[in-house]
Each structure stands twice: as C-alpha cells, then as structure tokens.
Amino acid sequence: MTAPRQADPGYNFAYLDEGTKRMIRRAILKAVAIPGYQVPFASREMPMPYGWGTGGVQVTAAILGRADVLKVIDQGSDDTTNAVSIRAFFARTAGVAVTTRTADATVIQTRHRIPEAPLHAGQVLVYQVPIPEPLRFLEPRETETRQLHALAEYGLMHVKLYEDIARHGHIATTYAYPVEVAGRYVMDPSPTPKFDNPKMDDCPALQLFGAGREKRIYAVPPHTRVRSLDFEDHPFRVQRFARPCALCGAGDVYLDEVLLDDAGGRMFVCSDTDHCEGRRQAAGDAR
Amino acid sequence: MYVAVKGGEAAIANAHRLLAEARRGDPAVPDLAADQIAEQLGLLVDRVMTEGSLHDRGLAALALKQARGDLVEAVFLVRAYRTTLARFGASEPVDTGAMAVRRRISATYKDLPGGQVLGPTFDYTHRLIDFGLAAGSDPAPAAEAEAEPQADAGVTARVTDLLGRDGLIEPSPRDAGAPVGDLTREPIDFPADRAVRLQALARGDEGFVLALAYSTQRGYGRTHPFVGEIRFGEVAVEFVPEELGFPVPLGTLALTECQMVNQFHGSAEAPPQFTRGYGLAFGQSERKAMAMALVDRALRAEELGEPVTAPAQDQEFVLAHCDALQATGFVEHLKLPHYVDFQAELELVRRLRAEHAAGRRDAAEGRPDDAPDAGQDAADGRQDAAAGRQEAAA
Numbered sequence: 100m101t102a103p104r105q106a107d108p109g110y111n112f113a114y115l116d117e118g119t120k121r122m123i124r125r126a127i128l129k130a131v132a133i134p135g136y137q138v139p140f141a142s143r144e145m146p147m148p149y150g151w152g153t154g155g156v157q158v159t160a161a162i163l164g165r166a167d168v169l170k171v172i173d174q175g176s177d178d179t180t181n182a183v184s185i186r187a188f189f190a191r192t193a194g195v196a197v198t199t200r201t202a203d204a205t206v207i208q209t210r211h212r213i214p215e216a217p218l219h220a221g222q223v224l225v226y227q228v229p230i231p232e233p234l235r236f237l238e239p240r241e242t243e244t245r246q247l248h249a250l251a252e253y254g255l256m257h258v259k260l261y262e263d264i265a266r267h268g269h270i271a272t273t274y275a276y277p278v279e280v281a282g283r284y285v286m287d288p289s290p291t292p293k294f295d296n297p298k299m300d301d302c303p304a305l306q307l308f309g310a311g312r313e314k315r316i317y318a319v320p321p322h323t324r325v326r327s328l329d330f331e332d333h334p335f336r337v338q339r340f341a342r343p344c345a346l347c348g349a350g351d352v353y354l355d356e357v358l359l360d361d362a363g364g365r366m367f368v369c370s371d372t373d374h375c376e377g378r379r380q381a382a383g384d385a386r
Numbered sequence: 387m388y389v390a391v392k393g394g395e396a397a398i399a400n401a402h403r404l405l406a407e408a409r410r411g412d413p414a415v416p417d418l419a420a421d422q423i424a425e426q427l428g429l430l431v432d433r434v435m436t437e438g439s440l441h442d443r444g445l446a447a448l449a450l451k452q453a454r455g456d457l458v459e460a461v462f463l464v465r466a467y468r469t470t471l472a473r474f475g476a477s478e479p480v481d482t483g484a485m486a487v488r489r490r491i492s493a494t495y496k497d498l499p500g501g502q503v504l505g506p507t508f509d510y511t512h513r514l515i516d517f518g519l520a521a522g523s524d525p526a527p528a529a530e531a532e533a534e535p536q537a538d539a540g541v542t543a544r545v546t547d548l549l550g551r552d553g554l555i556e557p558s559p560r561d562a563g564a565p566v567g568d569l570t571r572e573p574i575d576f577p578a579d580r581a582v583r584l585q586a587l588a589r590g591d592e593g594f595v596l597a598l599a600y601s602t603q604r605g606y607g608r609t610h611p612f613v614g615e616i617r618f619g620e621v622a623v624e625f626v627p628e629e630l631g632f633p634v635p636l637g638t639l640a641l642t643e644c645q646m647v648n649q650f651h652g653s654a655e656a657p658p659q660f661t662r663g664y665g666l667a668f669g670q671s672e673r674k675a676m677a678m679a680l681v682d683r684a685l686r687a688e689e690l691g692e693p694v695t696a697p698a699q700d701q702e703f704v705l706a707h708c709d710a711l712q713a714t715g716f717v718e719h720l721k722l723p724h725y726v727d728f729q730a731e732l733e734l735v736r737r738l739r740a741e742h743a744a745g746r747r748d749a750a751e752g753r754p755d756d757a758p759d760a761g762q763d764a765a766d767g768r769q770d771a772a773a774g775r776q777e778a779a780a
Binding site (some may be wrong): 116139140141142143144145146148149150151153173174175178179180181182183184211212229239240242243262267269271273274275290291292293295296309312313314338353354355370386 | 393395397398460465466468469470473547570573574575576577629649702706711712713714716717718719722723724725726727729730731733734738741
C-alpha cells in the first residue's frame with residue numbers, strides 16, 4: 100500500500116469540482132434506489148479518453164474521501180497500462196492511499212473483472228462500462244430501449260439467447276452476459292466474463308457502474324439478487340478451465356492464456372494478479 | 387518461463403518522455419511558438435476552438451503544439467481544460483446582423499444590400515503549390531476599400547431578413563426567453579430540441595458532419611438547399627452581470643454563419659415557403675458552417691412532417707455519433723487490453739469447433755460422400771484436442 104500524499108494543489112480534490120460531484124452523487128443515490136436502472140447523468144469531459152474509463156473515473160471521483168484506499172484493476176491486473184494510469188491520476192489529484200491488495204481497498208475501480216477474493220461490506224466496486232444498455236445490440240434506439248425497460252419487456256433478449264441455443268446448442272455469450280437485478284431490470288454487467296456473474300449476486304459490497312461516453316450510472320446495492328438470464332432446460336453455467344493456474348495452482352479462478360513462444364507453447368495463469376500473488380506468498384510462508 | 391506483466395508504470399513514464407522528444411522533433415529546427423500557430427495556422431486554430439467549444443486562440447494554438455498537430459487530440463486537450471472552468475453565466479445572444487463583415491456572399495441573389503464581399507477565401511484560387519512560400523516570401527499588401535460614407539457602414543442586413551419581409555421564408559424561431567439546454571451539463575434526452583441539436587453539430591467532427599451533409603445532396607434525405615448567405619466577421623459579445631442589470635461588452639469574437647434556404651412544399655398547416663438550415667462556427671469555418679446548416683435542416687424533417695428515411699435525418703444516429711472525442715475514444719479504446727474477454731471467446735470458439743468437428747465426424751460415418759471434407763475438419767479437431775493436452779501438460 101502507498102500512503103496518502105499531498106494532492107496536486109492545481110485541482111480540486113479528486114479533480115472534479117464539488118458541484119459536479121454532487122450531481123454525480125445524486126445520480127448514484129437514484130441508481131442505488133432503483134437497482135439496475137440506468138440513470139442519465141451529465142457526464143463531464145475528463146482528461147482521459149472516452150471509452151477508457153471516464154464513467155468509472157467520475158464515479159470514483161464523486162465517492163472518494165481522503166481516508167479511502169483505492170485499488171484500480173484492468174483485466175484483473177493492477178499493472179496493466181490503463182489501471183496504472185488511472186491509479187496515478189487519483190494519487191495525483193486526490194492524494195489518497197493506493198493499494199493492489201483487494202482486502203485492503205475501500206474503493207476498487209475495475210475494468211472487465213471482479214476480484215477473485217470475496218468482497219466485504221463497506222467496500223465499493225466501481226465498474227467502467229462501455230455500453231450500459233444490455234439491449235443496445237438488439238435495438239439501437241435509445242427511445243425504444245428506454246421504453247422496453249419501462250415495460251420490463253425483455254422478450255428480445257430471451258429470443259436472442261434462445262437463438263444462440265438453436266444455432267450452437269448453448270448460449271454463445273461469454274462476457275457482458277445479461278443479468279436481472281432485484282427481479283426487475285435487465286442490466287449489462289459491463290464486459291466482465293460470465294465467470295464473474297455469480298460474484299455479483301448477494302454481494303456484500305456496493306457495486307456502482309459508470310458509463311461516461313453514454314452518460315449513464317447504475318448500481319447494485321449490497322445483498323441484492325443478481326440472476327444471470329437463462330432457461331430451465333439450459334441453466335446458466337460459467338466457464339471452466341481444464342487446468343489450474345500454472346503459478347499458484349488455483350483451480351477455481353479465471354485464467355489468462357499467455358503465449359510463450361511461436362511454436363504453440365502457452366501457459367494459463369490467474370487473471371487476478373493480486374489473488375495469485377497472495378496465494379503464492381501464503382504457499383511460500385507455509386513452506 | 388513467465389512473460390513479464392509487471393513494469394507498466396515505468397514503461398508508461400518512458401513512453402511519455404519519448405513522446406515529448408518526438409513532439410519537439412529535430413532540435414536544430416527552431417521551436418514553434420504558439421503565436422506562430424495562432425497567426426499562421428489560423429483556420430486550424432478556428433477548428434480546434436469550434437470543436438473544443440471554447441473560444442481561446444492562444445489555448446487552442448498551444449493545444450495544437452502539444453498535440454503535435456493532431457487535431458482531435460488538440461480538441462481533447464481544450465475540452466478537458468474547459469471542463470474545469472467555472473461558469474459565470476450565459477452571454478446575451480450575439481447579433482450576427484450587426485456583424486463587422488469581413489466576408490459575405492449569397493448564392494441566391496446576384497446583388498443585394500451590402501453587396502457580395504469576397505474577403506479572404508480559397509475559392510477561385512488554383513490549387514497549385516506555391517513554391518514561393520517555401521522560400522518564405524512575404525505577400526504583397528492587401529488592397530483596401532475606400533471608406534464608406536454611409537452612417538450604417540459595416541451593418542449588413544441578413545439575406546434571410548430580406549426574404550422574411552415578404553413571408554417567403556419561415557421566420558426565425560422567437561426567443562422565448564426559456565433557458566437554453568447545455569449538452570455539456572445535461573445528458574441529451576431524445577428527442578432533442580433544435581438548440582441542443584445545433585450545439586451537438588457545432589462541436590461535432592467537421593469530417594463527419596460534412597459527410598452527412600454530402601449524403602443529403604446525394605439523395606439520402608434531400609433538402610433542396612441554396613446558400614442564402616455565408617458571412618464571416620466579428621460580433622460583439624455582451625453579458626448582463628446580475629448586480630448591474632444591463633449588458634456590458636466583453637469583447638468581440640470572429641464567427642462564420644451560414645443560412646441555408648431550403649425548398650418546402652407546405653403542409654396542411656403551413657403554406658409553401660422556404661425553410662432554413664442554420665450553421666455557426668468560431669472563426670472562419672465555412673465548410674463546417676455549411677455542412678452544419680445542411681444537417682440541421684435534414685434533422686428538422688420530423689418537425690416539418692417529412693418522412694425520416696436517411697441517416698442525416700435521424701437524430702439519434704447523428705447526435706450519438708458526431709462527436710469526434712466520443713468516437714475516437716471508443717474506437718481507440720480497442721487498443722486497451724481485452725485479454726479477459728478474448729479468453730472467454732477463445733474458449734467458446736474452441737468448444738464450438740470441437741462440437742462442429744464431432745458433428746461432421748458423425749455425419750461422415752453415416753454418409754461416406756462427405757468423408758474427405760469432414761475428415762479434414764475432424765483432423766483439425768484432433769489437432770485442437772492435442773493442443774489442449776499439450777497445454778494441460780505445460
């Protein structure tokens with residue numbers, strides 16, 4: 100963990116002005132009050148590009164306090180370029196403590212993964228969302244999709260999943276797998292692998308989703324029912340890997356495939372680098 | 387062996403140092419000053435200000451320098467800076483009718499009050515490279531007009547005002563005094579009103595708006611346009627401070643305004659008359675102002691009872707995709723790692739291929755006619771399976 104430090108005096112705490120933060124907090128409160136509902140908010144132009152986490156960054160900026168400990172991951176790793184960049188942004192503009200350890204963090208901003216270690220009460224998981232609308236690729240018009248949500252008319256989505264089964268024998272959606280939140284709204288979990296979907300259900304941490312370019316915020320409050328859409332005869336199933344992590348031996352985690360050479364050599368390692376390191380350290384200590 | 391995934395932080399810092407060096411270029415060549423950019427690449431600066439939604443020549447020029455001349459990147463810098471600026475209030479509407487005109491042309495009238503003022507324009511130049519510029523020659527001084535004796539010199543009536551007197555063209559919508567939406571402060575709510583649409587078009591990418599405008603000319607939502615007028619010059623900006631209660635001048639800014647005049651056959655409610663498309667941009671940005679005016683008119687299709695059939699008439703399509711920053715951010719985010727999702731897709735494709743191969747094998751056993759082809763796929767499947775075993779062993 101890196102201790103708190105002096106924030107850049109040229110900017111307000113966590114970059115955004117207090118008026119903007121209040122506006123975002125109001126959107127967050129509404130989102131928490133209506134789980135899974137996409138709340139429009141006046142997304143600002145941030146000093147990083149749209150599509151690179153501006154929604155998540157704005158949510159994080161709005162909820163961050165001086166005592167918070169921030170962790171930023173991308174693809175499960177703290178060390179990927181964009182995670183490094185966002186962590187450095189908040190270290191500079193907010194001066195908050197940053198960490199790579201999931202258990203130590205109070206706010207975790209993420210892109211494409213949910214940490215393997217179970218989250219605990221009091222933590223906030225902030226997702227970066229590219230396309231918040233789960234129905235977008237079935238119906239491109241915002242005016243239409245808002246109406247479909249209002250009427251809870253999710254037949255389109257079920258037809259899509261059914262067509263997958265008819266064509267491939269099983270549902271061919273592997274990430275951004277749609278979920279139903281608190282028995283009402285169908286929600287896009289952001290492009291996390293469906294492997295992570297079960298972690299969203301009854302999660303003790305607050306889950307906030309920010310889509311900057313699309314100007315939407317949505318939320319899953321702690322201990323909310325999150326159900327991955329499926330059919331009775333085709334129940335939802337997560338990916339299973341045939342082999343454990345080559346580094347820490349974990350068998351119940353999501354793995355990255357790493358190419359080792361140009362002769363087909365490859366290995367499978369934990370996508371969650373903090374989890375992997377923790378396990379290896381524990382194993383070393385035990386020895 | 388383990389591929390290094392650590393070290394991102396140092397690599398990023400080094401990449402940025404390399405960028406700074408690349409931006410400077412050969413140190414033997416004199417450093418480019420922001421005022422040189424502002425003075426000599428003025429139209430580029432105008433475009434950065436227009437798409438950046440911020441009138442500040444010095445800042446736009448500096449952004450261009452920092453961005454190594456990358457236009458969208460410069461717009462990005464200006465917009466990110468703009469976010470942090472406090473809002474003191476809204477100016478009074480600028481009066482383009484009182485513009486100190488530097489250029490003003492109409493394609494609908496041969497001559498008109500105020501005349502055709504060509505001003506500084508590329509029109510009618512032959513696009514031949516001027517090798518004299520490479521040698522750094524100074525141009526001959528511009529010709530000067532004789533001082534005009536009239537008292538109202540400099541005030542040029544707008545063509546649309548002249549047409550409006552006869553009721554031939556729809557009037558400008560009245561200023562109802564209602565607050566104007568601000569798409570940088572509120573998310574767009576579809577359907578968006580015309581003011582918000584015009585804001586989006588004004589800061590929209592010139593290339594995209596141009597292409598849309600062009601598409602209407604080629605039949606995708608025809609609007610039968612005439613350039614009523616294009617004018618470029620300085621207008622005064624006034625602001626009413628709350629404590630004073632009367633307008634005080636803040637200064638002037640250069641604007642380009644385009645009023646398109648479009649044919650309209652009338653409807654049950656409205657008699658046949660010309661309708662308008664409107665374009666406005668900072669500085670001298672004629673292409674942008676014209677394209678904007680064409681698309682503005684196309685987007686009015688629904689309001690005027692015309693069928694909405696073409697992309698340029700579809701406001702969700704136009705407004706959601708015209709912003710260069712949103713577009714570039716999302717397109718370029720594909721550079722970011724996608725290992726996790728790709729892994730999920732890899733697993734799926736492998737599974738589908740194995741199932742496919744198994745299916746073909748079964749079919750091949752039943753029907754020998756298909757044997758050669760299926761045999762090949764089955765072989766692929768076996769190879770995949772073998773690769774899988776190899777991985778398991780690794």
